[in-house]
Amino acid sequence: xxxxxxHGPALAIAVPLMAAFATPLISRAGxxxxxxxxxxxxxxxxxxxxxxxxxxLSSGVRVYALGASIPSLTSPGGFPIRIVLEVDxxxxxxGLISVSIALLVCIYSTQYMKKYQGLDKFxxxxxxxxxxxxxxxxxxxxxxxxxxxxxxxxxSGALVAFYMGRGEPAEAxxxxxxxxxxxxxxxxxxxxxxxxxxxxxxxxxLAGVMQFTFLDKIALVLLVSAFALKCGAVPLHMWVSDxxxxxxxxxxxxxxxxxxxxxxxxxxVSFTLYGAMATISVIGxxxxxxxxxxxxxxxxxxxxxxxxxxLMAYHAISQTGYMLLGVGVxxxxxxxxxxxxxxxxxxxxxxxxxxINHAMYKGLLFLTAGAIIYRTGTRxxxxxxxxxxxxxxTTCFFIIGMLSIAGLPPFNxxxxxxxxxxxxxxxxxxxxxxxxxxSILTLASFVKVFQSAFLGPKRREYKDVKxxxxxxxxxxGILAFFIILFGLLPDLAVQWLIEPAAKALxxxxxxVGVIV
Amino acid sequence: MISLPFLAVMVIISIGLSAVIFRRNLVKxxxxxxxxxxxxxxxxxxxxxxxxxxxxxxxxxxxxxxxxPTPQALTxxxxxxxxxxxxxxxxxxxIIYRHYGSLDSRKRRLRE
Amino acid sequence: MKRSxxxxxxxxxxxxxxxxxxxxxxFGLYVIMHGHLTPGGGFAGGAIIATMTxxxxxxxxxxxxxxxxxxxLLTAESAGLVLFALLGFLGLRxxxxxxxxxxxxxxxxxxxxxxxxxxxxxxxxxIPLMNLVVGLEVFxxxxxxxxxxxxxxxxxx
Amino acid sequence: MIGLLKTGAxxxxxxxxxxxxxxxxxxxxIIRSRGVKxxxxxxxxxxxxxxxxxxxxxxxxxxxxxxxxxxALKRYYKWMKRLHTGIVNDxxxxxxxxxxxxxxxxxxxxxx
Numbered sequence: 001x002x003x004x005x006x007h008g009p010a011l012a013i014a015v016p017l018m019a020a021f022a023t024p025l026i027s028r029a030g031x032x033x034x035x036x037x038x039x040x041x042x043x044x045x046x047x048x049x050x051x052x053x054x055x056x057l058s059s060g061v062r063v064y065a066l067g068a069s070i071p072s073l074t075s076p077g078g079f080p081i082r083i084v085l086e087v088d089x090x091x092x093x094x095g096l097i098s099v100s101i102a103l104l105v106c107i108y109s110t111q112y113m114k115k116y117q118g119l120d121k122f123x124x125x126x127x128x129x130x131x132x133x134x135x136x137x138x139x140x141x142x143x144x145x146x147x148x149x150x151x152x153x154x155x156s157g158a159l160v161a162f163y164m165g166r167g168e169p170a171e172a173x174x175x176x177x178x179x180x181x182x183x184x185x186x187x188x189x190x191x192x193x194x195x196x197x198x199x200x201x202x203x204x205x206l207a208g209v210m211q212f213t214f215l216d217k218i219a220l221v222l223l224v225s226a227f228a229l230k231c232g233a234v235p236l237h238m239w240v241s242d243x244x245x246x247x248x249x250x251x252x253x254x255x256x257x258x259x260x261x262x263x264x265x266x267x268x269v270s271f272t273l274y275g276a277m278a279t280i281s282v283i284g285x286x287x288x289x290x291x292x293x294x295x296x297x298x299x300x301x302x303x304x305x306x307x308x309x310x311l312m313a314y315h316a317i318s319q320t321g322y323m324l325l326g327v328g329v330x331x332x333x334x335x336x337x338x339x340x341x342x343x344x345x346x347x348x349x350x351x352x353x354x355x356i357n358h359a360m361y362k363g364l365l366f367l368t369a370g371a372i373i374y375r376t377g378t379r380x381x382x383x384x385x386x387x388x389x390x391x392x393x394t395t396c397f398f399i400i401g402m403l404s405i406a407g408l409p410p411f412n413x414x415x416x417x418x419x420x421x422x423x424x425x426x427x428x429x430x431x432x433x434x435x436x437x438x439s440i441l442t443l444a445s446f447v448k449v450f451q452s453a454f455l456g457p458k459r460r461e462y463k464d465v466k467x468x469x470x471x472x473x474x475x476x477g478i479l480a481f482f483i484i485l486f487g488l489l490p491d492l493a494v495q496w497l498i499e500p501a502a503k504a505l506x507x508x509x510x511x512v513g514v515i516v
Numbered sequence: 517m518i519s520l521p522f523l524a525v526m527v528i529i530s531i532g533l534s535a536v537i538f539r540r541n542l543v544k545x546x547x548x549x550x551x552x553x554x555x556x557x558x559x560x561x562x563x564x565x566x567x568x569x570x571x572x573x574x575x576x577x578x579x580x581x582x583x584x585p586t587p588q589a590l591t592x593x594x595x596x597x598x599x600x601x602x603x604x605x606x607x608x609x610x611i612i613y614r615h616y617g618s619l620d621s622r623k624r625r626l627r628e
Numbered sequence: 629m630k631r632s633x634x635x636x637x638x639x640x641x642x643x644x645x646x647x648x649x650x651x652x653x654x655f656g657l658y659v660i661m662h663g664h665l666t667p668g669g670g671f672a673g674g675a676i677i678a679t680m681t682x683x684x685x686x687x688x689x690x691x692x693x694x695x696x697x698x699x700x701l702l703t704a705e706s707a708g709l710v711l712f713a714l715l716g717f718l719g720l721r722x723x724x725x726x727x728x729x730x731x732x733x734x735x736x737x738x739x740x741x742x743x744x745x746x747x748x749x750x751x752x753x754x755i756p757l758m759n760l761v762v763g764l765e766v767f768x769x770x771x772x773x774x775x776x777x778x779x780x781x782x783x784x785x
Numbered sequence: 786m787i788g789l790l791k792t793g794a795x796x797x798x799x800x801x802x803x804x805x806x807x808x809x810x811x812x813x814x815i816i817r818s819r820g821v822k823x824x825x826x827x828x829x830x831x832x833x834x835x836x837x838x839x840x841x842x843x844x845x846x847x848x849x850x851x852x853x854x855x856x857a858l859k860r861y862y863k864w865m866k867r868l869h870t871g872i873v874n875d876x877x878x879x880x881x882x883x884x885x886x887x888x889x890x891x892x893x894x895x896x897x
Contacts, residue, residue: 010724014716021709024702067725081586143590150597154604161608167615174542174608175873181549181601182536182877186884188556188594189529195587196563217891225884236883238869238876282894286887301865304855306848346793381847410799410806415790422794444851452847488799490790536877545873596671603773610780621873 001051006071008052009064009085012095013135015045020127027120035110038123042103042130049099049134053092057500061088061514063140080205080515086140088511089500093352094137094264096497097359101257102130108367108475109250111468112374122162128155129254133261140515142191143201145265146184149230153180156258160247172239172246179239183226190219190226203273204515207508212277223269224283230262233290233324234297237317241301244313249370252309253363256316260355263320267327267505271334275508280334287328292431294321295438303445307379308369311449312362315405318438319358325435326351326420329427334506343423348502349494350419356497357412357486361404364479368398371468371476372453381452388454390465395454397476402450404483406443412483415490521562528555542609542619546602553598560587560594636689645687652680656763663759664752670759674766681771685778693778701768701775708765715754715761729753 004011019041027034056062065074065082074084087095106126113122132155135148157180161173191201193215200206210216225236232240240259244252270283298318305311330348333339371394372387373379388395404411407418417439425432467473486493504510532555535548564587572585613619636642656677663669685692719726730753731739738750749756788800824830832839855862 007720007724014713014724018710018713018717021706021713024706025710064723066723067719067727068723069726071723143593147593147597150601154597154600157604157608161611164611167612170608170611170615174605174612175876177601177605177608178536178545178549178873179876179880181605182533182552182880185549185552185556189559191590192556192559192563195560195590199584199586201586218888221884221887221891225880225887228883229880235868235879236876238871238879242871279891279894282891286890297865300858300861301869303851304862343793350792409797409802415797415799418797419790419792422792426794448847448850451845451850456845488803489788490797490799491788494790533877533881537874537881540874542873592671607773607777607780610777614780 004048005051005055005062007064008048008055009062009087009138010066012045012048012052012099013085013131013138015048016041016127016131016134020124020131023124023127024120027123031119034120034123035106038106038127039103039110041127042099042106045130045134046099046103049092049095052087053096056087056092057089057496061086061504061510063087063514074202074515075205080200080202083144084140084202084204084515085138086204086511086514087138089497089504090264090268090352090502091137093356093497093501094261095134097356098133098137098257098261099130101359101363102126102133102254104363104475104478105250105253105367108253108370108472109248111471112250112370113248116162118162122159125155125159126250126254129159129258133258136261137264140203141201142194142203142206143188145203146187146191149184149187149262149265150181152258152261153177153184153230156251156255159251160243160255162248162251163246169246172242175239176243179229183229186222186226190222193219193222202515203268204512207273207275208512208515210273210276212274216274220269220274220277220283223273224266224286227262227266227269228290231259231266232294232317232320234293234317234321237294237298240317241310241313244316245307245310249309249366249373252313253366253370256362256366257359259316259320260359263323263355270331271505272508272511275334275506278335281332284328284330284332284334287324287331288431291321291324291326291328292434294318294324296321296434299438299441299445303441303448306381308372308381308384308449308453309366309379311381311445312365312369315365315442315445316358316362318442319354319362319405321438322417322420322435323351323354323358325424325431326354329424329431330502330506333427339427340506343426345502345506346419347423347427348505349498350416350423352501352505353416353419353490353494353498354413356493357404357416357483360479360483360486361401361411361413364397364476364483365401365405367472367476367479368394368401371472374468374472375465376462381449384453385456386454386458386462387465389458390462391454391467393467393473394476397480398450398454400480400483402443402446404487406446407439408443410484410487412486412490415487415493521558525555525559525562528552528558540621542612542621543606545621546605546609549605550598550602553594557591557594557598560591563587636692637687642687645683648683649680652683653677656680656767660759660763661749661756662747663763664755665747665749670762671766673759674763675770677763677767678770678774682774685774693775696771696775698772698775701772705765705768705772708761708763708768711761712758712765715758719754727753727755729757 019037023034023038026037052062063074064071064085066085068076068082074080074082076082109122113119129152132148132151136145136152139145139148153176157173157177160176161169163169194206195201197213197215198206198209200209229236244255247255270280274280274283295318298314298321302311302314302318305314326347330340330344330351333344371391372384375391376384376387378384400411404413407413421432421435424435529552532548532551535551536545539545539548564584566581566583569581569583572582609619616623656673659668659676660670660673663673681696716725719728722728729735729737731737736750736753736756738748740748740751788798790797
């Protein structure tokens with residue numbers, strides 16, 4: 001027990017990585033065994049991450065130095081040279097959400113991907129994405145962050161192009177990888193700038209000695225824009241609709257969490273690394289502007305889409321805007337203690353709560369879209385109709401996801417949105433009004449999807465359509481259950497997960513103190 | 517701080533970025549990202565260089581001044597990653613060429 | 629032109645390729661095995677050996693890509709990666725990736741004597757082992773990349 | 786109290802909301818059950834209301850929806866379509882543009 005917690009950070013990354021490497025060998029023994037292997041390994045990872053998170057939430061930051069003679073020896077001889085993994089409440093929250101979505105998606109794809117070739121690579125890459133996400137959120141080292149970012153874009157880029165029979169997936173993947181590679185190289189350039197000045201790579205140690213020179217500011221700009229690119233904020237969002245639209249449905253649901261992991265990196269850099277900078281509120285304002293643009297442009301473009309997955313991809317952009325807005329408001333007032341305690345903290349909590357909620361309802365919506373595609377074989381909303389007759393359970397799940405993304409009570413989307421609305425209103429009423437307007441437009445565009453896909457008389461061409469298989473229903477059902485649970489008991493989620501995470505973001509000294 | 521290697525690195529990065537932005541051929545775009553990666557590798561190596569330093573593998577070194585080992589490890593890692601990414605982008609370019617018969621980035625298919 | 633892409637290059641080129649194969653592979657193995665003493669290591673050595681695959685395909689023509697054993701290479705790739713991760717797990721008694729073989733006196737476990745030396749191969753613990761498995765993995769993976777890219781080219785004609 | 790979420794300015798309790806929802810639903814049900822009993826399925830009473838006309842044969846397509854909204858925002862959507870070219874070069878160009886703007890903002894923010 002204590003062994004797993006002690007080695008938790010390393011095990012959480014290593015177990016899915018090892019499983020990914022072994023998947024091609026195991027799939028020689030048969031398809032069923034391979035799927036069982038992938039699901040079991042992800043479940044084991046989830047157990048490790050849950051145990052680790054419980055420990056982190058109760059007893060504070062946990063560090064792990066790879067290859068050291070004792071795990072907590074991060075600075076041999078007083079110099080932080082080792083590769084360090086550092087897990088605080090914020091990382092633990094992101095780790096939990098990444099692994100849970102990956103596990104559910106894996107269960108879902110045991111049915112959904114059955115008819116395709118090359119599944120050993122699919123599962124290997126899925127496990128590798130999980131490992132890279134956990135690495136990105138658990139790492140305490142800037143260069144490692146770059147490595148995991150590249151690992152993430154390589155493995156997810158390969159999965160975006162999984163359908164090789166057509167040209168569009170390859171094109172989307174090409175754009176995705178070019179964009180990710182350019183962004184990641186800018187991260188590396190920023191790491192070079194920081195290393196050249198301080199001879200340090202560890203985030204905690206760097207934050208302790210940062211002087212905020214001009215070069216540091218260039219590094220900050222490079223980091224912030226690269227991570228904003230990876231999380232898909234307008235005007236850097238164009239790859240999102242291509243990649244989300246053309247990837248296989250399970251991969252799309254994972255890609256949502258992948259963007260959230262980049263969002264984590266953005267928050268980690270701007271709060272922990274640069275939190276003490278005098279002009280950090282400029283970055284907060286930049287986040288607010290990016291957030292408002294993402295919200296509005298994302299939702300208006302979503303309304304005109306005809307392809308169900310591209311529509312949902314634009315909604316993902318729009319919802320990312322809420323998180324950027326919430327956390328950006330917190331960052332903009334970080335120097336002002338009174339404002340921070342009266343509404344800044346709530347804004348950050350709302351933004352982080354929205355990260356969890358978004359991963360859940362967006363995952364559910366993409367999985368229901370997958371159920372529609374699985375049975376009808378089309379993504380075009382103009383060709384769909386009357387599916388509620390044949391797929392009642394999927395329809396229910398879709399309604400839950402739809403009401404949640406539109407921010408209707410009592411679902412979880414509303415809980416986080418009301419925290420954002422009320423705290424942002426105290427900061428600037430106009431921003432809050434835009435956020436509410438975007439929510440209305442979100443509902444409008446999902447009503448359109450609901451009407452054209454599910455309502456109406458039964459269509460002749462879909463008379464053989466049945467409910468989807470059990471494995472897919474289980475994955476969707478678990479997500480729907482947690483949406484309702486988080487919707488009905490938001491205070492417990494905020495108290496146990498979100499508030500520690502927000503405090504971990506704000507309390508920079510805690511993160512720094514463990515390293516030096 | 518500003519010296520010749522750093523200026524050279526900035527110039528090469530600009531060349532790479534302009535190739536990615538202004539070239540229409542997909543292979544040339546891939547070359548652009550490779551050029552950026554090489555420039556950053558050059559930057560890393562020149563960061564770790566110390567005038568007159570020795571290789572950091574001696575136990576009884578003749579002088580104490582050593583070239584920093586960490587940037588070299590970082591450079592190796594980044595070369596490996598760059599190799600994987602480049603191979604992947606080129607594979608995608610091959611698939612795109614097979615399906616569309618053209619490598620022009622402006623002959624676009626996905627939009628809006 | 630057609631001849632060079634379909635059935636390979638001239639006899640001279642093919643013979644020279646076969647002759648060159650032996651020193652190239654030996655040099656690659658040397659770089660892998662001396663990774664902990666000299667510049668190089670698993671990645672560089674594996675890439676050198678994989679160059680031979682590319683050279684072979686170029687010399688013998690596109691058909692040669694199909695004659696190489698893909699299944700074996702795939703197994704070698706996965707096996708290399710699994711062994712690498714396993715070496716990390718074996719150090720778990722202290723920490724992940726802990727060098728549990730160094731200075732123990734067993735295989736690769738001799739202590740390095742102080743001062744300038746010609747390079748003792750039997751040192752550095754798990755690092756040479758990791759170089760070995762990484763070399764295997766990189767050789768297999770890069771060969772596969774080249775082979776798959778060539779087979780695409782062939783289907784298109 | 787379980788379910789009470791403090792939002793700084795106010796609070797939100799989903800359990801109370803659910804209770805209120807059921808009470809309202811009950812009231813609606815009671816009022817509805819006291820309504821006119823002349824409802825007959827299969828007659829003109831159950832026809833969908835579609836501006837006084839019969840609805841189209843195969844239902845209303847998603848492309849038909851929100852026509853007025855798009856008509857009102859025609860110029861905005863035209864502009865958006867022009868921006869979303871789907872060319873990878875433009876994606877990277879936007880990235881560089883954002884970097885430059887952010888750099889300007891951070892530099893100016895330092896001066897103010």
